[in-house]
Amino acid sequence: xxxxxxxxxxxxRVVPGVALLxxxxxxxxxxxxxxxxxxxxxxxxxxxYSRRGADTCLKCHDSDxxxxxxxxxxxxxxxxxxxxxxxxxxxCHGPAGDHPKRVMPGAKRPPIFTFGSDAPYxxxxxxxxxxxxxxxxxxxxxxxxxxxxxxxxxxDCHTVHAxxxxxxxxxxxxxxxxxCHKTQRAEFQRAYAHPVRSGQxxxxxxxxxxxxxxxxxxxxxxxxxxxxxxxxxxxxPFLWEHPPAAEDCTLCHQPxxxxxRFLLSKTPPLLCQDCHSRAGHPSVAYSGRGLPGNQPSQFVxxxxxxxxxxxxxxxxxxxxxxxxx
Numbered sequence: 001x002x003x004x005x006x007x008x009x010x011x012x013r014v015v016p017g018v019a020l021l022x023x024x025x026x027x028x029x030x031x032x033x034x035x036x037x038x039x040x041x042x043x044x045x046x047x048x049y050s051r052r053g054a055d056t057c058l059k060c061h062d063s064d065x066x067x068x069x070x071x072x073x074x075x076x077x078x079x080x081x082x083x084x085x086x087x088x089x090x091x092c093h094g095p096a097g098d099h100p101k102r103v104m105p106g107a108k109r110p111p112i113f114t115f116g117s118d119a120p121y122x123x124x125x126x127x128x129x130x131x132x133x134x135x136x137x138x139x140x141x142x143x144x145x146x147x148x149x150x151x152x153x154x155x156d157c158h159t160v161h162a163x164x165x166x167x168x169x170x171x172x173x174x175x176x177x178x179x180c181h182k183t184q185r186a187e188f189q190r191a192y193a194h195p196v197r198s199g200q201x202x203x204x205x206x207x208x209x210x211x212x213x214x215x216x217x218x219x220x221x222x223x224x225x226x227x228x229x230x231x232x233x234x235x236x237p238f239l240w241e242h243p244p245a246a247e248d249c250t251l252c253h254q255p256x257x258x259x260x261r262f263l264l265s266k267t268p269p270l271l272c273q274d275c276h277s278r279a280g281h282p283s284v285a286y287s288g289r290g291l292p293g294n295q296p297s298q299f300v301x302x303x304x305x306x307x308x309x310x311x312x313x314x315x316x317x318x319x320x321x322x323x324x325x
Contacts, residue, residue: 047097053088056100071163081133092129092160115155123153130154139211146217147209152180157209171199184256193257206255223248227255238314240321244275245313268304281305 050056058066069075077084083091090096094113103109115126127148131138134154142148157167157176166172174196178185188196195201206226207217220226227249228235236246244251252271253263260267269278306312311323319325 047095049087049090049095050100053090054084056096057089059100065161068163069161072160072165074160083133115153115160117153117156119155123151126153126155137210141211141213145210145212170202173202173204177203187254187256187258190257191259192261192263194255194263223250223255234313236314238316239318240311240315240323242312242314242323268306272305 073079074082075084076082079085083089092113092115096112098110099112111120113121113125113129115121115129119126131142159165159167167176174185174188187193196203204219206219208219209217212218214221214226215223218226220229224246234245234249238246249255252265254265255263258264264271266274269281301307303310309323311317311320311325315321315323315325317325
């Protein structure tokens with residue numbers, strides 16, 4: 001019956017059974033949008049961008065925290081690479097759709113895409129938005145990096161709306177890192193430490209959180225190469241090398257902070273005796289009868305082993321095999 005009706009109205013001969021299939025496809029197409037909406041899907045894809053851009057958003061979001069984005073590179077309309085040169089707020093937060101419209105009392109306002117640890121969107125989706133522009137800055141090491149694997153979102157470290165992002169300021173950056181790295185925070189409070197507390201050194205001077213393929217996200221391929229960027233006089237090569245110094249600085253030094261001078265992990269002679277036998281050397285304060293007492297040997301005062309072996313990193317003297325000179 002359906003086949004005959006379609007043939008009579010359209011003048012096109014319809015093969016029996018095809019009309020029924022067409023009607024089924026039409027009904028399926030009509031029901032799909034409704035089912036997608038019921039599942040919470042399709043809303044974002046059909047949401048419309050605001051015609052007035054940021055002017056629509058700023059009617060409600062007018063706090064200093066939000067407005068300060070106009071003092072950042074992201075809010076620079078003259079630069080074609082920035083969000084505000086494109087879709088303004090919606091470049092990052094997605095189409096507003098019905099979000100700015102009035103809602104009935106007690107009704108929930110349709111959400112927009114948000115960022116941060118309290119956002120209802122997965123970290124991967126949040127980071128995709130940032131990496132859409134900042135893939136080069138993140139580098140190829142980011143996808144398999146420690147921070148990415150740990151589920152750290154860009155917004156956990158970066159404050160996009162701030163006029164001066166704290167993580168990019170040398171004196172304020174450590175406080176951002178300390179939110180996760182609490183052990184390192186305690187180490188920097190020790191008696192001897194690198195000048196991070198005074199703002200002369202930042203975590204990113206030694207570590208590269210986005211781009212490093214080294215252990216501990218070091219800025220250079222190894223621990224020693226990282227240390228040598230400041231302590232070049234310890235690099236060598238030396239005629240007579242001290243093997244642990246040439247291998248790894250952290251065998252003797254604690255890089256973040258220590259309660260011993262020169263960031264040493266122990267004081268001499270205890271540190272030296274981790275590798276060197278104490279036989280034949282006065283390693284404790286001896287009395288006149290050869291027993292520990294109140295009459296210390298001059299060899300264990302002050303620098304202890306370094307009173308004689310002063311070139312602990314290496315020596316270039318022809319007669320410096322024992323690191324005396």
